[in-house]
Amino acid sequence: MQRFLPLLLEVWQQACRDIHIDRSAPAIAAVLARRLPLQRLLLYQLDPERDCLRCLARVQVSASVVLESAGIESELTREAFRRIARWCDRRGVIRGSTDALERDLPGLRLSDLAGSLMAGGLVSEGVSEGGSEGAGLGVVVLQAADTADFDETHEPLLAALLDPLGVAMQNDRTVRELSALRASAEADRTALLTRLGREDITDSVVGADAGLRQVMCGIELVAPKDTPVLILGETGAGKEVVARAIHRGSRRAAGPFLRVNCGAIPPELADSELFGHERGSFTGASMQRQGWFERADGGTLFLDEIGELLPALQVRLLRVLQDGTFERVGGQRQLRVDVRVVAATHRDLAAMVAAGRFRADLWYRINVFPLVLPALRERLEDIPAMAAHFALRAAKRLGLSPQLPTAEDLQLLRAYPWPGNVRELSAVIERAAILGNGGPLQIRTALGVDMPTVAREQVRAETPEPDQSLDDAVRRHIEAALTDCLGRIEGPFGAARRLEVNPHTLRARMRRLGIDWRRFRPAQL
Numbered sequence: 001m002q003r004f005l006p007l008l009l010e011v012w013q014q015a016c017r018d019i020h021i022d023r024s025a026p027a028i029a030a031v032l033a034r035r036l037p038l039q040r041l042l043l044y045q046l047d048p049e050r051d052c053l054r055c056l057a058r059v060q061v062s063a064s065v066v067l068e069s070a071g072i073e074s075e076l077t078r079e080a081f082r083r084i085a086r087w088c089d090r091r092g093v094i095r096g097s098t099d100a101l102e103r104d105l106p107g108l109r110l111s112d113l114a115g116s117l118m119a120g121g122l123v124s125e126g127v128s129e130g131g132s133e134g135a136g137l138g139v140v141v142l143q144a145a146d147t148a149d150f151d152e153t154h155e156p157l158l159a160a161l162l163d164p165l166g167v168a169m170q171n172d173r174t175v176r177e178l179s180a181l182r183a184s185a186e187a188d189r190t191a192l193l194t195r196l197g198r199e200d201i202t203d204s205v206v207g208a209d210a211g212l213r214q215v216m217c218g219i220e221l222v223a224p225k226d227t228p229v230l231i232l233g234e235t236g237a238g239k240e241v242v243a244r245a246i247h248r249g250s251r252r253a254a255g256p257f258l259r260v261n262c263g264a265i266p267p268e269l270a271d272s273e274l275f276g277h278e279r280g281s282f283t284g285a286s287m288q289r290q291g292w293f294e295r296a297d298g299g300t301l302f303l304d305e306i307g308e309l310l311p312a313l314q315v316r317l318l319r320v321l322q323d324g325t326f327e328r329v330g331g332q333r334q335l336r337v338d339v340r341v342v343a344a345t346h347r348d349l350a351a352m353v354a355a356g357r358f359r360a361d362l363w364y365r366i367n368v369f370p371l372v373l374p375a376l377r378e379r380l381e382d383i384p385a386m387a388a389h390f391a392l393r394a395a396k397r398l399g400l401s402p403q404l405p406t407a408e409d410l411q412l413l414r415a416y417p418w419p420g421n422v423r424e425l426s427a428v429i430e431r432a433a434i435l436g437n438g439g440p441l442q443i444r445t446a447l448g449v450d451m452p453t454v455a456r457e458q459v460r461a462e463t464p465e466p467d468q469s470l471d472d473a474v475r476r477h478i479e480a481a482l483t484d485c486l487g488r489i490e491g492p493f494g495a496a497r498r499l500e501v502n503p504h505t506l507r508a509r510m511r512r513l514g515i516d517w518r519r520f521r522p523a524q525l
């Protein structure tokens with residue numbers, strides 16, 4: 001190893017110069033060409049989600065350019081993928097002809113490369129020889145010049161190169177994942193704002209001067225303090241709207257507002273989601289991650305559906321609320337954050353405490369200032385303003401001329417019991433606007449008043465329980481698509497195409513909802 005140090009140093013330097021490996025590869029190849037009879041350098045990345053090998057860079061040394069076949073993917077059978085991944089995990093090195101390499105690593109398509117070749121397996125940084133399976137990152141292939149062959153003295157050199165090239169590939173992968181996540185977050189934000197019919201998130205509380213007057217008085221009193229707030233109300237009544245209003249009225253308004261749906265956190269990741277984890281603290285924790293508490297530092301953390309919080313997390317949450325400290329999963333260091341917690345639930349928490357399903361000490365801690373949000377049927381005076389608000393919003397979003405509800409429409413809306421509260425009202429108005437198609441709102445039809453009884457019963461039977469959260473509905477929808485697509489996400493037969501969303505957005509949503517594509521892959525694939 002000692003004798004390769006100057007060369008390795010140069011390779012490390014080139015690898016660090018540009019985090020995108022396809023851009024650093026030509027300089028790395030030029031450095032290697034001074035010690036090896038090198039004609040081409042090829043870098044392949046393993047994609048475990050799609051069982052394929054993707055060519056990231058294919059450099060011709062004489063031209064020092066990345067050739068066009070970079071980016072091409074070869075789909076592998078499950079067995080071939082596993083075989084190459086295991087070989088990479090062992091940091092394998094092979095020398096021989098195209099046939100020999102393809103025989104030992106089936107799936108690595110090298111048929112257009114003639115002459116003497118060497119290949120080496122790349123793994124994530126920090127995984128020792130024979131380390132955990134699944135660290136395999138990719139393969140580096142070197143092709144000798146036409147007039148020369150690689151010999152056994154070249155193998156130790158390639159073995160020494162696996163470290164810097166592995167790190168370069170890991171960095172490349174991380175940066176790609178981060179930019180994909182960022183793009184999907186941006187896309188989600190834009191889509192959300194469009195769905196809300198807003199240019200930006202400037203929340204308005206309809207009914208602030210009428211049915212919600214008392215709630216607004218409570219918000220005004222408590223917002224400037226750092227006291228925890230518990231918002232109680234039926235599903236869709238506007239608990240998040242109230243939580244945001246508290247945040248806006250607090251000294252933390254310029255800080256982050258983060259919402260966590262406690263019922264949608266996958267149990268095995270719950271600790272890490274809330275409190276973060278240190279790198280390597282469990283399988284799959286390839287990077288350090290900040291949890292929700294750290295990310296909400298200086299702002300407000302909205303714990304929605306707090307009644308669903310797992311018992312173990314109830315204990316940890318109590319500790320953060322008491323002294324503001326916690327540790328990341330796998331970490332020793334105590335972290336201190338300045339976070340105001342606003343919690344919400346549609347459940348009867350007092351009854352859950354009495355039944356032993358929610359910790360009494362946590363309940364006292366979060367129940368310092370409860371705000372009870374009345375159901376929509378208890379504040380019928382808000383219906384005209386809300387119906388007008390949602391009608392104008394729907395017209396804007398659908399590109400239709402604005403139509404307001406008539407007196408007869410309002411009478412119908414007041415007579416309806418609204419089990420789904422404001423969320424349901426907003427959906428009914430949007431449906432009425434679509435049915436009206438620019439003409440008067442079709443409130444009767446949208447409410448199902450004109451439907452024959454049989455059809456109405458059928459709709460009712462198919463309507464999800466009001467208790468089913470939006471996350472549950474989205475999860476079921478994604479899982480159905482993954483089942484049909486055998487776990488594939490991208491490509492013409494992938495779930496993203498079927499759901500008409502960007503694959504990055506779908507992956508981010510699956511991560512958030514804790515959906516693992518592998519569950520949908522048939523065993524033989």
Ligand SMILES: Nc1ncnc2c1ncn2[C@@H]1O[C@H](COP(=O)(O)OP(=O)(O)OP(=O)(O)O)[C@@H](O)[C@H]1O
Nearest residue numbers: 204205206207234235236237238239240241422423
């Ligand atoms: N007072 C209000 N003014 C304007 N829009 C409202 C109001 N209340 C609720 N909404 C709208 O109704 C929908 C549901 O509100 P929100 O998500 O705050 O309800 P929630 O009680 O938090 O629901 P869940 O219990 O399902 O989490 C949102 O689109 C929200 O913008």
